[in-house]
Amino acid sequence: MAAELVRGQNHPLPGSRLEIRVSAGGPVMAGATLGDEDGRLREPGWIAHPASPRLPGLEVSRQAAADHRIAVDLEALPEAVHRVNVLLALPTGAGGPLSFGATAAPVVAVTGPDGTGIAGYTITGLGTESAVVAVELYRRLGAWKVRAVGQGYAGGLAAMLEDQGLPRARELAAAVEEAIASGAARSVAPPPARTGGEDRGRRTAPAGGPPAAPGTAPDALPYAPPDTAAALRPASRGPTAPTAPPPPAAGPVDYRHPRRAARTAAAPPPPPPAQPGPPGRPARPVAGDAAGWSMEERLYNQVWGMFEDLARTTAAYRSAVDFADSRMEQELDKALADPRSRIGAAADTARARARERHAQLADRARAAFERDLAQLTAESEVVEPALPPAFARWDSPVWHAYQVPVETPMAVRLGDLGLPEHSGLRIPMLMRLPLERGLWIDAGRTRSAASLTADPHETRRLAGELATAVAGRLLAVHPVGDFTVHALDPTGAAAPTLAPLSESGALREPPATGPQGVASVLAGLTRRVDLVQMAVRTGATDALPPDVDPAEQLLIVHDFPHGFDDRAVTRLRYLADEGPSVGVHLMMVADREEAREYGPVLDPLWRSLLRITPVPDDHLADPWVGHAWTYEPPLVPGGSRVLSRALGQVAEARRRYGR
Structure with missing residues (x-):
């Protein structure tokens, strides 16, 4: 099983031939730089990028994409090379996200040539950075290892290359951006339809955009070891309180049915208006209140919107509780730093105040969490009975009126997903069709x-x-x-x-x-x-x-x-x-x-x-x-x-x- 690394952690490499797989929430540029014993670039020729994708022992992609495979042969590298830095950068001027904080966290996996997992690293904690050194392969005492780096640069690719000691870094960065732009302008013909008729044709990506698929609905999963493999990133439902990163800004995930490709030039009709609730309270939930061309499509988007809302509100609650715990520990450490004041009324008062502030923060976070859960639970109670057979549980009354369909649905239900903070709320896990x-x-x-x-x-x-x-x-x-x-x-x-x-x-x-x-x-x-x-x-x-x-x-x-x-x-x-x-x-x-x-x-x-x-x-x-x-x-x-x-x-x- 592949090792899951955290920032700064290293792992030995068992062989010299490797494949580095990158999965991001939207198009990124993937490149690599070679470094000497001091980690410095000796010459511009020690950089593999879309305009110059091949070096001895190294090959990268020729254009920006959401997924990359970088081939590495450590034995074929120049003898003076002691480090290989894998770089990721967001392309500029393409209408996509301006920083990694506005997209899903990139995932890097180091595998053997046969796909055997060696190490994986999810690059979290990025904010305004538009370029990042993802991982580093380095030689120490004759053996090669991989280290999770995750060093971001708000100044982009140019700032990253300058930090590695490359002269005229900005000129090279501009050349790379130009190569990316020319590569992105090339159109690729969609694959032929499947046999058996147009009805079973596979989805194709819109021109200039990422593939129309689990980023992530559950059917499009970035690489991870099988025990931790299912990255489920739904389409955005709009602003919510939690601070989790939004989906890729390079264009929303296209959840429209593949058979409606002729209508994709126009946006789907807006969702039906919400039913007003009592004054000062949220609107009453309505089944099918998401955008879409049909009720099935609106329900599909609504289910994944509920999934996203539950993910975000739980992430916000956990973050708030962690902050309250950390703040209390800091206040206690500060109050008890002086040994002379650890005993007595003043110390007891400091402890009581720290615990009181912790309780206030935790209670406030819990109240917000319970409010969001109540709204999601009410929405689930409305949506679940309205789901068609493909999306419904086996105990749903909709199966009593079942008839063999004349059209393949958008997705099929493969179970339910929940989080331990609320054991009663379950979100349908829908997998897109065709599988x-x-x-x-x-x-x-x-x-x-x-x-x-x-x-x-x-x-x-x-x-x-x-x-x-x-x-x-x-x-x-x-x-x-x-x-x-x-x-x-x-x-x-x-x-x-x-x-x-x-x-x-x-x-x-x-x-x-x-x-x-x-x-x-x-x-x-x-x-x-x-x-x-x-x-x-x-x-x-x-x-x-x-x-x-x-x-x-x-x-x-x-x-x-x-x-x-x-x-x-x-x-x-x-x-x-x-x-x-x-x-x-x-x-x-x-x-x-x-x-x-x-x-x-x-x-x-x-x-x-x-x-x-x-x-x-x-x-x-x-x-x-x-x-x-x-x-x-x-x-x-x-x-x-x-x-x-x-x-x-x-x-x-x-x-x-x-x-």
Whole structure:
């Protein structure tokens, strides 16, 4: 597992070939400078930047972007080089944020050439700075290490280069900005639509802007180790009291449905007016009060607005309590600094005053927090009953009127998110469709209290039920014939949990069992990925063989690694890496400890999937405001037939339309 560094901390590098991955809230320039033993730049040629992206042993991106991959070969660096500084700078004149304090905290990950995580660092605490030295690779006693730096410069790239001793730094900074501007002016054609019709086309980025996707709704997650991976940064709802950084100013995250691309030239209509409340009190919450072209879109944006509000108000409360604690400690230290005054009435009075001021600050923060929570709770009580099936809980009455849809929804609910300060308030966790990454459902023990106290057999059973519930929801919210589910059950142990899928007829083929069944299904899906990729590259999507299913594909893998040989594992990794781009997705139901025998071979697969759990867990980390969110799985209530009824309607629609 990769080490998560804090500012100033270092970590050894196990090899000479590295990849440095940068994920930011908006477009940034990524570069690198080489330094000698004293950390000084000897010449302008020791800088890699968009206008000159390659140096011996080093290559950076040619233009500003929200995500970067910097290739480093430490053995190929000049012998006089003892340091490599990774630089990030905001491009000027592009209408984006003027400082890092106005965007989400950048995340830097150092990995091996195969993607194995080595160290990660979230650059927090930036304010007016527009350039930052993110991390430093340095050589000490013949060994290389990485150090988290996070040194910001309000004067931008020029000030940063001057600080490293470069003559004529401002001229070079201007040349870099010019290269960035020319790179940003180049337009890139969007990729061809997926096979199977325009309806399943992937989202494309608006010209000159970042990709239209989890920054972050939950489907667009910056790199982090799997135990802390899920950066959830929603679109902004407007000013709020907490001081958490707003989303990227390079343009709001585009939450509009991909099928409405023809209407993106005009802004969506404003939200409906709020209902006035009693004098001196907030307006009554209204379902669908966010902007959007449809009620579904407005509800989607409102849910993520609630998520952001809860994140910010909790961050403000925690910050206020920390300030009160720190202030009390300082006052007590000051009052008791003189040993002669530590005992007596004066000391007692000082202690009492410090504690009284602490209580006042804490009570004031709690009152503001409770006020915001009351408003959010009232909004949740209005919004939850109005959610469509794709967004609703399984116990929502909306499922009683369920009908197979004719259009794919914007997103699907994968559970609920909450924070420990208010255990009763839960925000739906919505993942955008089409899926952009697979899922790992953890069937083993985790660090959560619920997992540690649960029976291992019960946890495994719940993991199977969660996989069936998620797969069943995906089938239910897609139009008939637009989504296909395959299941691998090598040992046959998952048959009871797969029963709703099997007995309803929603599965086109029975779950595959035994090594032969596993190999057959994996070979078929691998062939589909290869053929569709080839067709997309050549523009011949109409020439696919008739046996290639154009629908989105989901493969449920139970009891991994039982029944899997090395060839099957290699195919799984291939599907995880290449499948999502052509509509093939994985859902692994596995115990990480049982799969450790594959070691580094499995690590890239593990990192590429979003981990969810069958019992409540606080493994979802949000570097946007530094929270660890409590995740609750979307299990079907015990004894409920809602999933079976919905899947029965899906199967009946398939029989009716011959799909």
